[in-house]
Amino acid sequence: MIAVRARGWGWRYAARRAWAVRGLDLDLEPGQRVLLLGASGAGKSTVLAGLAGLLDPGTGPDGSGRGSVDGTGEEEGALLLDGVPVRRARADGVREGHARTGLLLQDPLTQTILARCGDDVAFGLENHAVDREEIWRRVEVALRWVRFPYGVDHPTSRLSGGERQRLALAGVLALRPGLLLLDEPTAMLDPDGAALLRERVGEILDSTGATCVLVEHRVGQWLPVVDRVVVLEPGGGAVADGSPREVFAGHGTRLAEAGIWVPGVPFRPDRRADDDRRADVGRPDVGRPEAGSRAEPDRPADVGSDPENGPLLAARALAASPEPWVRRSRRSRREAESVRPAVRDVSLDLSPGTVLCVVGPNGAGKSTLALALAGLVAPVAGEVRAEPGLAVVDGHDAGPHPRRWRPRELVRRIGTVFQDPQHQFVATTVADELAVGPRRLGLDPAEVTARVDDLLERLGLAHLARANPFTLSGGEQRRLSVATALATRPRVLVLDEPTFGQDARTWAELVRLLLGTVRSGVAVVVVTHDEPLVEELVAHGGATVLRLRDGRPVPGAGAPGDPRPPHGDAAPSATPRRPDRAAAAGQPVDGSRIPAGEAR
Amino acid sequence: MTVPDVLGGPAAANLGAPLARANPVAKLAVAVAVSAALVLTVDVVTAGVALALEAVALPWCGLGPWALLRRGWIVIVGAVPAGITTAMWAVDSGAVLAGLGPMTVTEGSLLAGAAITLRVLAIGLPGVVLLATTDPTDLADALAQNLRLPHRFVLAALAAMRLFGVLAEEWRALTMARRARGVGDGGLGGRLRTLAGQVFALLVLAVRRATVLATAMEARGFGVAARRTWARPSRFGPADAVVALGGVALAALATAAGIAAGTWNLVLT
Numbered sequence: 001m002i003a004v005r006a007r008g009w010g011w012r013y014a015a016r017r018a019w020a021v022r023g024l025d026l027d028l029e030p031g032q033r034v035l036l037l038g039a040s041g042a043g044k045s046t047v048l049a050g051l052a053g054l055l056d057p058g059t060g061p062d063g064s065g066r067g068s069v070d071g072t073g074e075e076e077g078a079l080l081l082d083g084v085p086v087r088r089a090r091a092d093g094v095r096e097g098h099a100r101t102g103l104l105l106q107d108p109l110t111q112t113i114l115a116r117c118g119d120d121v122a123f124g125l126e127n128h129a130v131d132r133e134e135i136w137r138r139v140e141v142a143l144r145w146v147r148f149p150y151g152v153d154h155p156t157s158r159l160s161g162g163e164r165q166r167l168a169l170a171g172v173l174a175l176r177p178g179l180l181l182l183d184e185p186t187a188m189l190d191p192d193g194a195a196l197l198r199e200r201v202g203e204i205l206d207s208t209g210a211t212c213v214l215v216e217h218r219v220g221q222w223l224p225v226v227d228r229v230v231v232l233e234p235g236g237g238a239v240a241d242g243s244p245r246e247v248f249a250g251h252g253t254r255l256a257e258a259g260i261w262v263p264g265v266p267f268r269p270d271r272r273a274d275d276d277r278r279a280d281v282g283r284p285d286v287g288r289p290e291a292g293s294r295a296e297p298d299r300p301a302d303v304g305s306d307p308e309n310g311p312l313l314a315a316r317a318l319a320a321s322p323e324p325w326v327r328r329s330r331r332s333r334r335e336a337e338s339v340r341p342a343v344r345d346v347s348l349d350l351s352p353g354t355v356l357c358v359v360g361p362n363g364a365g366k367s368t369l370a371l372a373l374a375g376l377v378a379p380v381a382g383e384v385r386a387e388p389g390l391a392v393v394d395g396h397d398a399g400p401h402p403r404r405w406r407p408r409e410l411v412r413r414i415g416t417v418f419q420d421p422q423h424q425f426v427a428t429t430v431a432d433e434l435a436v437g438p439r440r441l442g443l444d445p446a447e448v449t450a451r452v453d454d455l456l457e458r459l460g461l462a463h464l465a466r467a468n469p470f471t472l473s474g475g476e477q478r479r480l481s482v483a484t485a486l487a488t489r490p491r492v493l494v495l496d497e498p499t500f501g502q503d504a505r506t507w508a509e510l511v512r513l514l515l516g517t518v519r520s521g522v523a524v525v526v527v528t529h530d531e532p533l534v535e536e537l538v539a540h541g542g543a544t545v546l547r548l549r550d551g552r553p554v555p556g557a558g559a560p561g562d563p564r565p566p567h568g569d570a571a572p573s574a575t576p577r578r579p580d581r582a583a584a585a586g587q588p589v590d591g592s593r594i595p596a597g598e599a600r
Numbered sequence: 601m602t603v604p605d606v607l608g609g610p611a612a613a614n615l616g617a618p619l620a621r622a623n624p625v626a627k628l629a630v631a632v633a634v635s636a637a638l639v640l641t642v643d644v645v646t647a648g649v650a651l652a653l654e655a656v657a658l659p660w661c662g663l664g665p666w667a668l669l670r671r672g673w674i675v676i677v678g679a680v681p682a683g684i685t686t687a688m689w690a691v692d693s694g695a696v697l698a699g700l701g702p703m704t705v706t707e708g709s710l711l712a713g714a715a716i717t718l719r720v721l722a723i724g725l726p727g728v729v730l731l732a733t734t735d736p737t738d739l740a741d742a743l744a745q746n747l748r749l750p751h752r753f754v755l756a757a758l759a760a761m762r763l764f765g766v767l768a769e770e771w772r773a774l775t776m777a778r779r780a781r782g783v784g785d786g787g788l789g790g791r792l793r794t795l796a797g798q799v800f801a802l803l804v805l806a807v808r809r810a811t812v813l814a815t816a817m818e819a820r821g822f823g824v825a826a827r828r829t830w831a832r833p834s835r836f837g838p839a840d841a842v843v844a845l846g847g848v849a850l851a852a853l854a855t856a857a858g859i860a861a862g863t864w865n866l867v868l869t
């Protein structure tokens with residue numbers, strides 16, 4: 001129930017030339033719930049950190065509080081909570097035993113502070129010098145509020161992402177903040193975990209009447225919770241302000257162009273003439289005469305007619321675990337399984353030009369299955385077998401076990417895109433990053449350059465060729481990580497949550513890219529929570545859906561809209577088939593069929 | 601999303617045992633007293649008596665032989681080779697028992713080797729018991745509440761330790777991601793380059809994680825100069841004092857035995 005007032009407020013981080021936020025004028029009535037929108041880089045998180053009183057300009061060279069000597073940046077204007085400057089409000093809260101603001105961040109893993117759930121919730125209360133008996137009473141209440149399923153002694157290391165996020169919310173709520181600050185709190189959760197958190201936040205705001213400022217890309221799901229929308233522009237303060245209906249009616253198109261999922265505004269992909277070519281970067285050289293050269297870009301998926309195109313990769317009764325020690329002793333295996341369910345009983349075939357979508361809740365074993373198929377973790381039981389169509393490239397047979405291939409052999413055959421692009425970056429410039437794979441294949445420099453330039457142009461990264469990959473935006477990093485996997489023209493492409501945390505524009509680009517890759521004859525495996533993505537891949541790529549639960553395939557379960565009847569096998573299995581050729585050839589893949597915006 | 605408990609935690613120990621239950625600061629006092637006594641001297645009697653007395657106290661620590669071996673193998677791995685090397689290379693004295701070129705095992709060097717092994721074991725054992733029977737959170741509470749160490753440092757260190765588990769997972773992801781990129785098989789030089797790059801990437805990720813963690817902690821009032829309360833009381837009672845004094849007595853007895861036997865010698869001289 002705190003009123004917020006900003007007057008010409010701005011913040012510039014030390015060592016940055018540009019102001020993250022500048023000229024912000026804003027008044028929030030007590031109890032208002034505001035959705036803060038803006039393209040990435042518009043300073044939304046900075047506003048939240050500012051409101052939380054965490055931005056400290058230090059004393060300044062002249063003691064004026066304007067420059068940065070021991071602080072983290074430079075501030076201008078005023079930011080007030082109930083008329084009190086934010087940093088003083090924070091300190092007052094600590095002394096008085098209840099916080100003015102509560103901040104919930106995006107990354108569940110990093111927000112957990114202590115090893116036991118109760119201690120983690122108590123942490124803030126201890127800092128606010130609340131008495132011991134009162135601490136444990138408030139911990140109990142806060143855990144009940146978020147419907148936390150475990151006791152205070154439960155180890156935080158055993159929590160899922162959604163549970164961690166609710167625990168962090170409990171830690172914030174225990175301090176009874178009058179202003180709740182939410183920084184993309186559901187961006188890294190699966191749909192069930194996200195829905196549960198949204199529901200809890202809504203109910204808690206209803207019962208406490210707290211003011212709320214929310215930053216979120218995926219607008220639609222949060223609309224029932226908010227009553228006002230404010231749009232920020234990089235360094236430009238608030239450029240639109242009003243009820244959700246007004247703002248989306250007046251600025252919907254511009255917001256969509258900035259990559260925001262605007263409800264009711266269909267996403268408009270840029271209809272450049274080379275869209276199809278951009279999408280077609282995934283073409284492998286399958287050993288045919290024109291392989292390696294740039295064939296005409298828009299060939300239908302005729303690879304399916306090649307006689308040699310049986311399955312590329314097969315899994316039989318596969319069981320895998322991400323824990324490296326799982327095979328060593330029964331004891332540690334039991335421990336590992338109690339902590340992280342491995343995946344088991346999976347049988348499937350991957351054929352050229354097909355898509356397999358692996359779906360299921362967090363902890364169902366989706367990522368582990370992807371790692372096993374990609375030759376990155378060894379099967380615990382059963383096998384992953386590379387058929388000759390995959391194992392033999394340029395007359396070199398790497399053998400049937402992808403896990404035993406040398407990195408150089410692997411990268412030519414199976415491309416993997418990790419959930420976090422930064423895990424995969426090994427070079428200091430974007431162009432070098434793309435060249436790493438082709439160089440490992442021993443291609444001559446001219447061919448390497450040709451491939452790199454080609455990918456840079458098609459993925460719209462040409463202007464960033466000299467930039468450091470770590471400095472790119474989230475969407476650019478994602479496109480780069482997919483491009484690096486495609487640079488070696490693998491025959492199988494495995495992607496783990498490729499659309500995670502992406503804005504609407506990058507999302508549509510990725511869909512186009514994946515469909516083009518499939519059409520060029522690559523077998524694609526996509527692990528995802530993203531239901532609209534699955535719908536797109538099923539509708540336009542003939543994708544098969546494998547649903548996992550507790551590490552096992554759910555028999556006969558497909559995604560909504562899966563056109564194929566489930567298999568009647570006694571043993572649960574998923575056997576993706578090639579999309580039938582007429583359908584594949586008849587589907588233009590030009591974004592115009594991608595109702596991305598509507599799906600939100 | 602799970603984080604392996606790299607610090608082990610007291611999973612395999614019987615925490616109801618009298619010494620396991622003692623305040624972490626008391627256990628720490630035992631370890632410090634024993635270490636201090638044994639750092640001063642290298643001799644079989646002092647180290648042997650200390651180790652024997654520790655063995656007598658072991659049944660009250662709640663660690664079975666198997667649990668002890670699992671937690672303490674690293675100490676044995678350090679102690680035995682150190683002793684063997686000393687026996688082979690130390691200054692010779694007394695009768696020659698075996699020899700091969702410059703390497704001779706004499707009565708004197710064998711004794712020195714035994715002393716080194718016993719000393720490392722006797723110093724290591726209280727530490728192993730401390731780590732195996734103490735929850736890091738309890739240790740932090742005790743350090744801040746009983747020893748009055750500055751709570752900002754203690755709690756920051758505790759939170760950072762949890763981050764180690766996250767980093768262990770990041771390291772595995774980095775390793776797999778590098779294999780997927782096709783790097784890491786180019787001979788020794790290539791491997792070293794890959795490793796260096798991976799270490800750098802881990803540092804970048806660690807800094808990013810630590811920044812978020814610090815923000816989350818500050819958002820809950822950490823770091824404001826003000827009074828703080830403790831949800832978990834850490835009490836240092838008479839029983840804990842007995843444990844700590846027991847450690848001091850153990851160290852004193854061992855030293856007295858060494859002096860009485862005439863083997864005690866100050867290392868520093």
